[in-house]
Amino acid sequence: MDTNDEGSKLHHGQAKIWKHLFGFVDSMALKSALELQIADIIHFHGRPLSLSEISSNITNSSSPNIPYLARIMRLLVRNKIFTSSEVRPGHGGDTPSTILYDLTPASNWLLNNNDPLSLAPFILMENHPWLLSPWHQLSACVREGGIAFQKSHGKEIWDFASQNPEFNKIFNDGMECTGMITVQAVLSGLKSANWDGVESLVDVGGGIGATIAEIVKAYPHIKGINFDLPHVVATAPKYDGVSHVGGDMFDAIPSAQAIFMKVLIFAKITAKSCCFLISPLYFLLWGDT
Numbered sequence: 632m633d634t635n636d637e638g639s640k641l642h643h644g645q646a647k648i649w650k651h652l653f654g655f656v657d658s659m660a661l662k663s664a665l666e667l668q669i670a671d672i673i674h675f676h677g678r679p680l681s682l683s684e685i686s687s688n689i690t691n692s693s694s695p696n697i698p699y700l701a702r703i704m705r706l707l708v709r710n711k712i713f714t715s716s717e718v719r720p721g722h723g724g725d726t727p728s729t730i731l732y733d734l735t736p737a738s739n740w741l742l743n744n745n746d747p748l749s750l751a752p753f754i755l756m757e758n759h760p761w762l763l764s765p766w767h768q769l770s771a772c773v774r775e776g777g778i779a780f781q782k783s784h785g786k787e788i789w790d791f792a793s794q795n796p797e798f799n800k801i802f803n804d805g806m807e808c809t810g811m812i813t814v815q816a817v818l819s820g821l822k823s824a825n826w827d828g829v830e831s832l833v834d835v836g837g838g839i840g841a842t843i844a845e846i847v848k849a850y851p852h853i854k855g856i857n858f859d860l861p862h863v864v865a866t867a868p869k870y871d872g873v874s875h876v877g878g879d880m881f882d883a884i885p886s887a888q889a890i891f892m893k894v895l896i897f898a899k900i901t902a903k904s905c906c907f908l909i910s911p912l913y914f915l916l917w918g919d920t
């Protein structure tokens with residue numbers, strides 16, 4: 632191996648570190664796209680849009696900063712969240728070209744159009760400072776043990792949620808949206824299963840009940856029970872065929888013929904490799920339920 636090889640390996644190593652050093656920028660660009668509703672704007676117009684068209688549709692701003700937006704879009708295009716294509720209006724060779732931005736299969740998951748298959752609330756939840764700050768505690772967890780969320784916020788996540796209605800809503804909405812995605816996969820995977828013998832089903836830790844509601848909608852003969860902590864079920868909407876029960880699963884759970892429990896299974900379905908890395912870290916962050 633000559634010196635050049637060594638030098639090149641060293642530079643590649645440095646590039647890798649820079650990539651990971653600024654890894655958070657990808658998440659923040661995604662979050663900003665969601666907050667600025669860029670996917671919704673393009674979707675609403677039903678065609679690729681220029682930067683000035685996107686910016687003129689951004690709400691809560693009288694004069695959006697287009698150069699700033701251009702930089703964010705460039706990164707999002709690089710990350711394949713949107714596409715860009717250069718078009719030259721008219722036939723003149725000197726006419727300045729325009730870049731048009733369009734949706735990709737990834738940006739469809741950013742839409743706020745009441746489609747149950749949206750990741751929007753989950754992205755806002757995971758990127759909220761309340762849920763990002765515990766990640767700064769990973770090394771402290773190694774040194775001292777303990778739960779990252781508690782180190783950051785002085786209490787466990789469920790206590791924090793019970794005392795903070797804003798966090799409770801952000802968290803439950805995030806969970807609901809991933810629950811909707813998983814339950815569609817579960818229902819289609821179990822199409823041939825015989826649910827006839829199941830007359831009652833309890834979803835333990837079912838959040839605000841959207842998951843069990845979907846199961847009951849598909850199998851209306853099932854009596855659904857959504858069981859979660861009292862502060863969670865207190866905010867749950869009414870669903871036909873579902874009763875909400877508040878309590879602590881470590882004390883008792885409502886009796887039913889079958890029990891459903893799901894935590895982060897969506898990650899196993901959608902990103903197997905990612906799940907094995909992230910799931911154990913989650914339990915470190917939030918603690919075991």
Ligand SMILES: C[S@@+](CC[C@H](N)C(=O)[O-])C[C@H]1O[C@@H](n2cnc3c(N)ncnc32)[C@H](O)[C@@H]1O
Binds near residue numbers: 836839892
């Ligand atoms: C990670 S969320 C999962 C929500 C949903 N099952 C899903 O997979 O999307 C865990 C849920 O368990 C609930 N939970 C935590 N501790 C609990 C307890 N001791 N008794 C009942 N529910 C609890 C939380 O309030 C939260 O809704």
